[in-house]
Amino acid sequence: MNDTLNLLIGLAMGLNLLALGTSRLPVLIRTVAAQGVLLGLLPLVLEAHALDWRLVLITLATVAGKGLLIPYLLIRAMRSANIARELEPFIGYIPSLLLGAGGTIAAVALTRYLPLLPEHTGNLHVPGAMALILTGFILLIGRTKAISQVCGYLILENGIYLAGLLLISSTPILVEFGILLDVTVGVFVIGIIVDRIQRAFDSLDTRKLTALHE
Amino acid sequence: MLASLLASHTAPRWWIVFTLTAATCAFVAAAMVLSGIPAWEWRSEHTVGGEQIFMRLDEISAFFLLLLCVVGAAGAIYCRSYWPQQAHPRSAGQGRLWWSALLTSMGLVLTQSNGLHFLLAWESFALSAYFLVTLDRKDPAVRSAGWLYLGASHAGTLALFGFFAALAAQTGSWELGPMTDQASLAPLFWIALLGFGIKAGVFPLHIWLPSAHASAPSHVSAIMSGVAIKMGIYGLVRFSTWLPLPVEAGWVVVGLGCASAVLGVAFALGQHDLKRLLAYHSVENIGIILIGLGFAMIALDHGRPQWGLMALAGGLLHVWNHGLFKALLFLGAGAVLHSTGTREMSRMGGLWKAMPWTASLFTLGAVAICGLPPLNGFVSEWLVYRGLFDAARLKSAAAVGAVPAAILLAVTGALALACFVKVCGVVFLGAARTKCAQDARECDAGMRAGMAILAAGCLAVGLAPAFIWPSLLRVAQAWLRIGPVPGVPNHLEPLGVAHPLLALAILALGAAALAMLRGRCRRAVTWDCGYSAPSARMQYSAGSFAGIITAWFAWILRPVVRADLPVAIFPARSAINSHTPETVLESVIYPAGNRVLRVADFVRTFQHGRVQSYLIYLCAALVVLAVAVILYTE
Numbered sequence: 001m002n003d004t005l006n007l008l009i010g011l012a013m014g015l016n017l018l019a020l021g022t023s024r025l026p027v028l029i030r031t032v033a034a035q036g037v038l039l040g041l042l043p044l045v046l047e048a049h050a051l052d053w054r055l056v057l058i059t060l061a062t063v064a065g066k067g068l069l070i071p072y073l074l075i076r077a078m079r080s081a082n083i084a085r086e087l088e089p090f091i092g093y094i095p096s097l098l099l100g101a102g103g104t105i106a107a108v109a110l111t112r113y114l115p116l117l118p119e120h121t122g123n124l125h126v127p128g129a130m131a132l133i134l135t136g137f138i139l140l141i142g143r144t145k146a147i148s149q150v151c152g153y154l155i156l157e158n159g160i161y162l163a164g165l166l167l168i169s170s171t172p173i174l175v176e177f178g179i180l181l182d183v184t185v186g187v188f189v190i191g192i193i194v195d196r197i198q199r200a201f202d203s204l205d206t207r208k209l210t211a212l213h214e
Numbered sequence: 215m216l217a218s219l220l221a222s223h224t225a226p227r228w229w230i231v232f233t234l235t236a237a238t239c240a241f242v243a244a245a246m247v248l249s250g251i252p253a254w255e256w257r258s259e260h261t262v263g264g265e266q267i268f269m270r271l272d273e274i275s276a277f278f279l280l281l282l283c284v285v286g287a288a289g290a291i292y293c294r295s296y297w298p299q300q301a302h303p304r305s306a307g308q309g310r311l312w313w314s315a316l317l318t319s320m321g322l323v324l325t326q327s328n329g330l331h332f333l334l335a336w337e338s339f340a341l342s343a344y345f346l347v348t349l350d351r352k353d354p355a356v357r358s359a360g361w362l363y364l365g366a367s368h369a370g371t372l373a374l375f376g377f378f379a380a381l382a383a384q385t386g387s388w389e390l391g392p393m394t395d396q397a398s399l400a401p402l403f404w405i406a407l408l409g410f411g412i413k414a415g416v417f418p419l420h421i422w423l424p425s426a427h428a429s430a431p432s433h434v435s436a437i438m439s440g441v442a443i444k445m446g447i448y449g450l451v452r453f454s455t456w457l458p459l460p461v462e463a464g465w466v467v468v469g470l471g472c473a474s475a476v477l478g479v480a481f482a483l484g485q486h487d488l489k490r491l492l493a494y495h496s497v498e499n500i501g502i503i504l505i506g507l508g509f510a511m512i513a514l515d516h517g518r519p520q521w522g523l524m525a526l527a528g529g530l531l532h533v534w535n536h537g538l539f540k541a542l543l544f545l546g547a548g549a550v551l552h553s554t555g556t557r558e559m560s561r562m563g564g565l566w567k568a569m570p571w572t573a574s575l576f577t578l579g580a581v582a583i584c585g586l587p588p589l590n591g592f593v594s595e596w597l598v599y600r601g602l603f604d605a606a607r608l609k610s611a612a613a614v615g616a617v618p619a620a621i622l623l624a625v626t627g628a629l630a631l632a633c634f635v636k637v638c639g640v641v642f643l644g645a646a647r648t649k650c651a652q653d654a655r656e657c658d659a660g661m662r663a664g665m666a667i668l669a670a671g672c673l674a675v676g677l678a679p680a681f682i683w684p685s686l687l688r689v690a691q692a693w694l695r696i697g698p699v700p701g702v703p704n705h706l707e708p709l710g711v712a713h714p715l716l717a718l719a720i721l722a723l724g725a726a727a728l729a730m731l732r733g734r735c736r737r738a739v740t741w742d743c744g745y746s747a748p749s750a751r752m753q754y755s756a757g758s759f760a761g762i763i764t765a766w767f768a769w770i771l772r773p774v775v776r777a778d779l780p781v782a783i784f785p786a787r788s789a790i791n792s793h794t795p796e797t798v799l800e801s802v803i804y805p806a807g808n809r810v811l812r813v814a815d816f817v818r819t820f821q822h823g824r825v826q827s828y829l830i831y832l833c834a835a836l837v838v839l840a841v842a843v844i845l846y847t848e
Contacts, residue, residue, distance in 0.1 A: 090826055113844050141829045149825070 002123050004045050009128035012038045012158070013104060016135040019155060020096040023086050025147055029074045032151045032158075035132075036066025039158050042165055065180050070154065070187050077191040078147050081198040091142030103134035120166060129166075132159030144205050146194045150187060157183050226299055229310050233290045233317070240321060241283040247276035248685040255327075263330050265388050270327040273692040274455070277530060277685075278441075278448045279324050281537040284671055285440040286317045289433040292545050292664025295657065296552060297349070297431055305349045309431070312349075315342035316437065323445055329378035329388040336374060336445075340367040340413075343442055347430040359425035362799075366412055366422035373409030374449075377402055392456050392695070400458045406449065407466070414446025416504065417474040420497045421799040424481075427493035428557065432548020433664070435489060439496045440541035444533050447503055451530070454511060455693045464511030467504050468615060472622045475501030479629040480767040483636070483760040484794030487557045488547045491637065492540065495583060498626060499536040503529045505619055506598045509605060510693070512612050519694045521608075525601025527690045531682070532594035535675060539582040539591060542668035546576030549657040549665070550641065554650045559640045559756040561651060566642040568654040573642040575665045580634040582672045585627045588713035588720070590675035596709065598623065629763065636759040645750040677717060680710030757792045764794065772797050 015035045022028050040062035047055055078084065091099065107130035111121075120126055136156025140149055161179065197203075247253060253272035260267055271279070290313060299306045319342055322335035344367070348360035380402055382388045393399060408419075415423040423443070427435045454463070478497030485491040506529020513522020549572040550565060551557055566573040582589035602623070605616035646652040675682060683706045742748045757764075764773055773794045780788040820831075 110840075110844075113847075115847070137829060137833050141826045141833070144826070 005042070006124045008038050008042060008045065009124040009162070012162075013124070013128055013131050016104070016131060016155065017097060017100055019151065020100040020135060020138060021093050023089075023093060025078050025084055025086060025145070026075065028086075028148060028151050029071050029078070032154045033067050033071040035155065035158055036070070037063050039162055040066055042162070046165060062180055065184055066154075066158075069184060073187050073191045074147060074150060077194045081147070081194055083145065083147070086143055086145050086148050089143050089148075091138065096138055096142050099138050100131075100135050103138065104131040107131040107134060125162070125166065129159050129163035132156070132162060135159075146190065146197060150190050150194075154183070154187070226294065226306075226310065229314070230290055230294060233314060234287055237283040237287040237290075237317070240279055243271065244276035244279040244283065247271055247273060248280065248688065250684075250688065262334070265328050265330045267331065268327045268389060269325040271325050273685075273689045274448070274451060275324045277689045278444060278533070279321065281444065281534050282317065282320055282324070282441050284667065285437050285537055285541045286313075288541065288545070288664045288667040289313070289437050291667070292436075292548070292661050293431070293433040295660030295664075296433055296548055302349075309346065309349050309434075312342045312345040313433075313437075316346060316442075320441065320445060324448065327390050329382055329390055332390065333371075333374060333378055337371060339442070339445065340364075340371060343367075343434075343438060346434040347426050347438070349431050349434065350429075353429070355425075356429040359429035363422045363426040366419075370409045370412030370446075373405050373412070377405040377409055380405070390456065394456070394458045394695070397458050400460045403453065403457055403459055403463055406453050406457075407463075410446040410449035410453075411470070412446070413443060414450070414500050414504075415443050415474075415497050416446075416470050416500060417477055417497060418798050418802075420474070420478075421796060421803055423497060424485075424490050424493040424796055427496065427544075428487055428490040432489070432544050432551060435493070435548070436541035436544035439493065439544055440537040443496060443500060444537060447500065447507070447533055450504075451507065451693060454507070455695060459511055459515070461515060464508050464513075464515055465615065467508030467511060468619060469508075471501045471504030471506075471508050472619055473501070474498065474504065475626040476622055476629075477767075477770060479626050479633060480763070480771060481794065481797075483629060483633050483767070484764045484771045484773055486559055486756045486793075488550065488559050488562075488637065488641065489544065489557050491559075491633070492543050492547060495543075495630065495633070496536070496540060498630065499532065499540065499583070502595065502598065502623065502626065503532045503536070505529070505623060506532065506594075506601065509598075509601055509612070509616065509619070510690075512615070513601075513605070514694065516610060516612060518608070519696055521601050521604035523601075523687075523690050523694060524597055524604060526693060527686045528594050528597030528599075528601055530689055530693075531597060531675075531686055532591075535582065535590040535594045535672070538668050538671040538675070539579040539589075542579035542665055542672065543576060543583065545661065545665045545668065546572050546579060549661050550576075550654075552657060552661070553654040556648075556650055559637065561648045562641045562646075562654075563644045563648075563651050563750065563753060564642070564646040565651060565654055569642075569656045571662050572657055572665070573638075575662075575669050577638055577642070578669050578672060580638055582676065584631040584634050586631070587709075588676050588716040590672045590679075593675060593679045593706065593709055593713075595623070595627065597706075632763060633760070636756060640754065640756050640759060644753045647750050647753065677714050678710060679706035679713065682706065757790075770797055772801070 012035045015031050015038070019028055019031045019035075022031070040059060043055055043059050043062075044051070089096070104127075108124075108127040110130070111127045114126065116126060133156055136152050136154075136159055139152025139155060143149055143152060157179070164179070243254070253270060255270045256268075258267035258269075293309060293313065297306055297309050302309070316339060319335050319339035323332065323339055326332040326335050344360055344364050347363055348356055350356050351360070378388070381390075381399065384399060384402075385393060385396070412419045412422075427439055430438060450467075474497050476498075478494050478499075478501055482491045482494035482498065485494060506525045506527075510522040510526035510529065513519055513525065547557075549569065550562065553569065554562055554565070556562070578589070582591040585591040585595040599620060602616045602620040605612045606620065607613070646654075764771055771794050773792055775790065775792045777790045778788050779790070780786065
């Protein structure tokens with residue numbers, strides 16, 4: 001089980017670096033979608049010994065939400081806003097990559113110091129969650145276009161979801177389902193806002209939103 | 215009182231009737247409690263804010279309530295002529311409304327025995343005082359004075375919120391009452407001292423007082439100075455008997471009292487504005503009251519209530535006396551202001567001839583505030599001195615404190631005398647300096663009646679102090695929480711004999727001198743040193759009269775002098791202009807406030823609206839927390 005788990009999480013962490021290194025928004029969105037699908041499959045791996053139809057249903061819903069619905073909404077917003085690239089990031093692509101790699105290494109290193117349960121040590125579960133959260137933060141901080149920020153937010157959510165899976169045996173998966181619903185609605189709303197920002201400012205640069213303050 | 219609140223706007227006549235009736239009823243109730251009937255308690259079934267209404271009128275409340283009634287009634291009579299409906303069509307009605315509100319809420323402060331309701335009454339009292347101070351709010355100086363008052367007042371209320379909340383948290387109930395058995399409550403006294411000290415105008419906390427008293431209409435200044443700041447004293451008196459006291463409390467209060475007394479009068483000497491000067495004298499008199507109260511606390515701490523009783527009785531009686539004569543002085547200053555249109559003393563002069571009533575009553579108040587026999591100021595200061603001398607004879611730490619305190623008290627008295635010689639001399643004697651002083655007319659009967667009530671109070675306390683002693687003793691014993699002490703002699707008996715005799719002697723001497731001089735007097739020009747063209751401006755001005763004494767206190771007063779002195783042989787136009795600022799406000803509070811603003815401006819640059827940077831803050835905070843957690847767990 002651990003091998004499959006490590007494989008999936010390792011792939012997700014690799015996708016992190018792709019997300020940090022790309023300037024093209026369609027690639028970014030698809031990377032995030034792929035990451036969502038990889039992580040969506042995790043419950044099946046974790047609970048392989050006690051599969052039932054509800055778990056499968058929820059896994060399917062997660063995969064559909066993260067892998068199809070959200071990317072579809074984002075790509076539509078991107079097309080309607082008529083942009084395809086993040087041109088002037090706060091943090092450049094190479095520094096972002098370095099930061100992300102450093103963050104991932106730090107996450108793996110830090111995990112040793114955390115007081116974890118024995119069944120959570122020895123695999124990439126906890127460091128993976130931390131690395132995803134860090135990557136989400138770097139994207140949120142380093143990018144200016146609203147759509148890149150949404151992607152950062154989604155990666156952050158993936159990290160939280162991964163951390164939440166640690167509790168899968170004690171938390172009803174329904175809670176996770178609720179979070180997923182929130183995220184979908186959030187993306188939906190952001191899609192509308194992106195459209196509005198585009199109309200109001202002729203740009204998706206979130207720096208221009210400061211003109212709204214006070 | 216409620217009826218007077220309702221009638222205030224529409225029917226001035228009914229308002230005065232209702233106000234006076236309410237004041238009389240409260241006066242009678244307070245006098246009954248003071249004359250020995252047991253304290254009155256009333257517990258209502260109704261609740262306000264989830265707390266049962268609980269009112270109590272004991273000796274201490276009654277003592278302050280009596281003063282409130284007298285000054286409130288005198289001010290109400292006075293303001294009918296001073297702030298009439300015809301001259302102030304808009305603000306006169308508001309003035310009446312807030313006057314009633316002020317009297318009602320101060321009455322409630324005095325009687326509430328529940329912390330929550332005390333705070334409610336306290337806040338409404340502070341607010342109605344604010345609206346009274348800013349009655350003439352077209353003037354920017356009035357608005358800024360009102361603003362300062364409101365700010366300082368709310369700082370005090372904040373401290374009281376903390377005080378009552380901590381009290382309620384520790385005792386488990388908002389209800390107030392004696393709780394001296396819980397020694398853990400003692401540190402709360404410091405918060406109470408801060409909150410009530412701001413209201414009382416104790417020396418470094420008095421910053422709001424001069425400008426508010428000077429800018430308010432004079433009847434408002436009278437009640438603010440006469441009664442409102444006494445609410446701070448009431449709070450201190452009340453909670454110093456209900457709460458256990460820290461050991462140092464008495465010494466701190468005495469120290470604050472000495473500082474207020476000496477520095478208050480020093481600041482007063484530097485003023486040129488009549489009402490500002492009187493306002494600083496309030497600081498001084500609060501200091502005298504606190505010296506009495508502080509020595510009573512020390513006595514309690516040393517377990518020797520006998521001499522504490524004297525100091526406390528002196529301090530408490532000074533509450534009454536100061537309420538009477540300071541209100542009288544403010545009303546007198548108001549009459550002068552009303553007829554000359556200025557508060558600047560150096561523009562007045564020679565008003566005695568034009569306003570004999572006002573001048574006589576004002577001088578009476580001035581003699582009283584200087585603590586000269588045979589008036590009331592002397593009676594209370596005498597009691598404080600007796601307490602200090604008794605303390606000085608003991609072989610304990612109290613003796614070491616009592617001697618300097620007595621000396622400082624004497625210095626205060628002497629400086630106050632100098633100050634009021636300056637006021638009476640510059641304002642009422644000499645020749646008129648400006649046209650507005652020449653055109654001054656005597657004020658009308660209503661204003662004189664208001665002043666006469668207060669002057670009668672001063673005379674009554676001064677000439678018949680022995681009658682007050684039993685009530686005073688009852689209040690002081692209630693504070694000390696000891697039962698009736700049989701062996702306490704009536705310390706005012708000798709004064710009760712000496713004062714009428716002295717008054718008679720003064721009257722006889724005055725009459726004799728008048729009779730001797732009449733007929734023998736010849737009017738002539740004052741010898742003018744050979745200078746042939748004297749003018750009215752060649753008199754001592756308010757600044758020059760006090761110049762030497764202000765120079766002694768220049769280290770704290772920091773007077774600003776702009777002098778354009780003559781230098782050549784043939785002098786050209788020259789001028790000198792001096793001004794004593796409010797040192798604590800301008801050298802401490804304003805710079806501190808500016809620093810806070812600068813820091814706030816700097817911090818504000820962190821809030822710029824860029825989401826990305828906010829996320830960096832978030833990350834940084836997370837990293838710091840993570841590092842802290844890891845370091846801590848190792």
